[in-house]
Amino acid sequence: DTGVSQDPRHKITKRGQNVTFRCDPISEHNRLYWYRQTLGQGPEFLTYFQNEAQLEKSRLLSDRFSAERPKGSFSTLEIQRTEQGDSAMYLCASSLAPDYEAFFGQGTRLTVV
Amino acid sequence: AQRVTQPEKLLSVFKGAPVELKCNYSYSGSPELFWYVQYSRQRLQLLLRHISRESIKGFTADLNKGETSFHLKKPFAQEEDSAMYYCALRVGNFNKFYFGSGTKLNVKP
Numbered sequence: 243d244t245g246v247s248q249d250p251r252h253k254i255t256k257r258g259q260n261v262t263f264r265c266d267p268i269s270e271h272n273r274l275y276w277y278r279q280t281l282g283q284g285p286e287f288l289t290y291f292q293n294e295a296q297l298e299k300s301r302l303l304s305d306r307f308s309a310e311r312p313k314g315s316f317s318t319l320e321i322q323r324t325e326q327g328d329s330a331m332y333l334c335a336s337s338l339a340p341d342y343e344a345f346f347g348q349g350t351r352l353t354v355v
Numbered sequence: 356a357q358r359v360t361q362p363e364k365l366l367s368v369f370k371g372a373p374v375e376l377k378c379n380y381s382y383s384g385s386p387e388l389f390w391y392v393q394y395s396r397q398r399l400q401l402l403l404r405h406i407s408r409e410s411i412k413g414f415t416a417d418l419n420k421g422e423t424s425f426h427l428k429k430p431f432a433q434e435e436d437s438a439m440y441y442c443a444l445r446v447g448n449f450n451k452f453y454f455g456s457g458t459k460l461n462v463k464p
Contacts, residue, residue, distance in 0.1 A: 275451075277452075340450065343401050
């Protein structure tokens with residue numbers, strides 16, 4: 243599968259722990275996006291990278307959240323001191339250009355217990 | 356504020372029946388509307404976008420700015436159309452989407 247890859251697919255963590263997710267975009271896609279999807283809702287935008295530069299962050303991305311794309315290829319999303327409200331599917335997407343089709347990964351499902 | 360509303364959480368139709376999945380949006384600028392689909396155990400994927408004005412898998416959608424709607428239609432539903440459908444509004448010049456809450460389409464044999 244040469245699409246957007248996310249790891250892990252599932253993560254169960256205790257409240258208060260830190261977690262980190264990884265996204266590998268389609269190669270040569272220099273635009274990368276993170277979305278969060280809670281049960282019964284559509285995805286919500288979190289943040290956007292052009293190469294290694296984080297160009298936009300949603301207000302949903304509290305101080306406990308940090309996203310990086312250090313070499314302009316893969317990206318990581320870290321959540322510190324997880325809370326039960328962080329339980330969601332975290333989706334990554336990439337595109338060749340800012341307004342070209344966005345291709346989504348299969349997501350990382352986080353459960354905070 | 357930007358908002359996308361899909362009023363139906365579930366839509367069940369019989370094979371061969373017409374389908375219309377409703378989508379309404381709220382946006383003060385010039386809207387770009389999309390339909391995304393998620394088949395069972397698969398990733399979210401683009402179905403169609405209003406600017407291309409094309410039919411994909413027999414589905415069409417027309418942007419109606421007067422009614423602020425972008426309903427998805429298909430004249431004859433197939434069982435393989437069963438999936439979750441999301442309407443999305445793109446804001447700005449990159450892929451920042453506002454998604455609706457989705458409609459699950461169930462096509463019965």
